[in-house]
Amino acid sequence: MWKWLHPYAKTQNAYQLCERLLPWFVISAFISFTVGMIWGLAFAPSDYQQGDSFRIIYIHVPSAILSMGAYSAMAISAFIGLVWQVRTAFMAMIALAPIGAVVTFIALFTGAAWGKPMWGTWWVWDARLTSELILLFLYLGVISLYASFEDKQQAGKAAGVMALVGVINLPIIHFSVEWWNTLHQGASITKFDKPSVAPEMLWPLLISILGLALVMGAIFIRRLQNEILRRELHRPWVQSLVTQTKRK
Amino acid sequence: MRIALKAIFARDLALAYRQRSELMQPMMFFILVISLFPLGIGPNPATLQKVGPGVIWVAAILSSLLGMERLFKDDYNDGSLEQIMLSATPLPFVALVKVFTHWLTSIVPLLLLSPLLALFLNLTEPMYWALLSTLLLGTPLLSLVGAIAVGLTLGLNRGGVLLALLLLPVFIPLLIFATAAVEAASLQLPYTAQLAIIGAMFLISLALAPFAIAYALRVSQN
Numbered sequence: 422m423w424k425w426l427h428p429y430a431k432t433q434n435a436y437q438l439c440e441r442l443l444p445w446f447v448i449s450a451f452i453s454f455t456v457g458m459i460w461g462l463a464f465a466p467s468d469y470q471q472g473d474s475f476r477i478i479y480i481h482v483p484s485a486i487l488s489m490g491a492y493s494a495m496a497i498s499a500f501i502g503l504v505w506q507v508r509t510a511f512m513a514m515i516a517l518a519p520i521g522a523v524v525t526f527i528a529l530f531t532g533a534a535w536g537k538p539m540w541g542t543w544w545v546w547d548a549r550l551t552s553e554l555i556l557l558f559l560y561l562g563v564i565s566l567y568a569s570f571e572d573k574q575q576a577g578k579a580a581g582v583m584a585l586v587g588v589i590n591l592p593i594i595h596f597s598v599e600w601w602n603t604l605h606q607g608a609s610i611t612k613f614d615k616p617s618v619a620p621e622m623l624w625p626l627l628i629s630i631l632g633l634a635l636v637m638g639a640i641f642i643r644r645l646q647n648e649i650l651r652r653e654l655h656r657p658w659v660q661s662l663v664t665q666t667k668r669k
Numbered sequence: 670m671r672i673a674l675k676a677i678f679a680r681d682l683a684l685a686y687r688q689r690s691e692l693m694q695p696m697m698f699f700i701l702v703i704s705l706f707p708l709g710i711g712p713n714p715a716t717l718q719k720v721g722p723g724v725i726w727v728a729a730i731l732s733s734l735l736g737m738e739r740l741f742k743d744d745y746n747d748g749s750l751e752q753i754m755l756s757a758t759p760l761p762f763v764a765l766v767k768v769f770t771h772w773l774t775s776i777v778p779l780l781l782l783s784p785l786l787a788l789f790l791n792l793t794e795p796m797y798w799a800l801l802s803t804l805l806l807g808t809p810l811l812s813l814v815g816a817i818a819v820g821l822t823l824g825l826n827r828g829g830v831l832l833a834l835l836l837l838p839v840f841i842p843l844l845i846f847a848t849a850a851v852e853a854a855s856l857q858l859p860y861t862a863q864l865a866i867i868g869a870m871f872l873i874s875l876a877l878a879p880f881a882i883a884y885a886l887r888v889s890q891n
Contacts, residue, residue, distance in 0.1 A: 503884075551841075558838035565834060569825055578888045579821040582881060583835055586817060 430507045432649045433658050439642045439649075446639040454632030457483075461625035468622075477535045479626060483633040485528040488556060491521030491637065495563070496588040499581035511577030512652060514584060515567050516644035520637050522560035529553055559587040573652060673758040674766050681767060684743075685774035691739065695732040696778050702728040703786050714791040721790030722800055722851035723844075729779055729804065730811065730840055734833055736775040737815045740767065741886065745823045754890060761879035764816065764886065768878075772812040780804055792851075799854030802864060803847035810871045813878040814839055820885030843867065 428434045461479030468475040495517045502510030532550065533543045544550065563580045570576030653659050685692055706724045707717055744750035753763055783804060787797040818835045825831065850863035 555838045555841050558834075562835045562838060565831060566821065569822075569827075569831055572891070575824070575888055575891060579885070582817065582821060582885055582888070586814065586839060586881070 430505075430509055432509055432512070432653050433656075435509045436646055436649050439646045443639065443642050443646075446635055446642060450632060450635035450639045453628055454636050457625055457629030457632040461629055465622050465625050466619070471539060474535070474538050477531050478622075479629045481528060481531040481535055482626060483630040484524045484531065485553065486630060487633055487637060488521060488525035488528050488553065490634070491517055491524060492556060492560070492584075492587070495521060496584050499584040502577065503581050503585070508574070508577070509649070511581060512648040513641075513645055514581060515564075515577065516641055516648050518560055518564050518567070518580075518584075520640055520644070522557060522564065524633075524637065525553060525557045525560060529557065559584075563587070670758050670762070673756065674762055677753070677758075677763060678766050678770055681770040682774065685770070692736075692775055692778070695736040695775055696782060698735055699728050699732040699779050699782060700786070702731065703789060707789070717789075718791045718793070718796075718855070721787070721792050722796065722855075723848045724790060725783065725786055725800060726803075726807075726844055726847050729808065730837070730844065732779060733776055733808065733811050733815065734836060736771075737812075737819050737832065737836075738829060739775070740771050740816055740819045741823055742819075745889070750886065751890060754886065760883035760886065764820075764882040765879045768812050768816045768882070771816075772809055776808045776812060780808070793855060795854045795857065796851050799851045799860050800847075803850050803867060806864060806867045806871055807843050807847050810843060810867070810874050811840060813871075813874040813882075817878060817881045817885050820882050820889055823886070823889035824891075843870065846870075 429438055458479065462476050465476070465479075467473045495514050498510040498513040498517070501507055502514065529550070532553070536545070537543050563584050566583050567573075567576045567580040570579060650659055650662075703724060706720065710716060710720065741750060744753070754760055780801070783801060784797065787800065792800065815832075815836055818832055822832055822835070846863045846866050850860040850867070853860040853863065
């Protein structure tokens, strides 16, 4: 059933797949991100209590959701790499890590900027905020562990183990709202049967989430290609690729 | 296999006993960090009682990090780790024994010191018992999870700071639950729920960490 996946463990095939996928990702990311942002920031109705300042939700919520999504993706590729000894999976993992760290930072920053007018403070030691901060630390730990090894093969494995250890943190992030439930509001869009967000606000939000996911996907594809090229410099196919582009 | 494990246990105990001054360092650090707090935030007994459990736990985490590198470093440097890995004894069991010995020699002294520190920070008796039970359940978890990161950073020259960077975020949930338990105890509330969660985390790490440590050692040994 999974046999079609096997060729992509070879870096050359993965590189070519990335090359084919990239334009689609770039186009769809551009469209959906622009639509989501303009709709959300300019046209969605303003909140009856929070006024226009609630509009930061169209950046805050997508980045918060995707910061965890990126970590899961990173951990899954680390798992694939460790279990099935796939080198490309480690490259995917380390290509994802900085993207996830940046998105986590955006979520924290926009959250702080939103918290100032709404809660009257930049930062509270609320469970959700704290676990998002821990998530950032986990990303930085994986990145710095990977960076401190000379041998990148070894680095991938070590960082992969660390990423999997950090995965314990993800359920804690998820359930922290129910466990400690302090200042941060509960989830409002995952209640699929009856969301507590009005549809005029929900749609731009969903499109923003999709848009940011696609943007991250496009960046990830490019970073994965770069990582493959950097690691496989000595391979003939990379060298012929370089000479071809030079001739153009 | 049992003979080999026993031999490793006896050897590590003997090694620890012969390096007593090195074992003393985390304990000294533990006491010093905790005596800095009353000096830093003022000697008001009520304040000290409020921050006490958290301070003791943070100091325990930091000083266990200090001694953590000793876990495999010497064996790695003199090559005996390689010999152990080549032997027929399953590496996860060896790792478990080594972590247990390390916990026994460098963490249990900290636990024995804790009544003194509870006095320093003006903890009440129920708070002290809660603190001790969270420490008893939580510190093996520190050692088990910490050993994974120690294994991963073995081959690096400057592992120390990186080790803290990797481990501190992972320990935060433990810190939260442990201090929540002591706080519940200070209000005369039951704290079995927090203990149960710490216990669950400990059991999960006991089941999984030996394999992760073994894998980490293999990665480092290449």
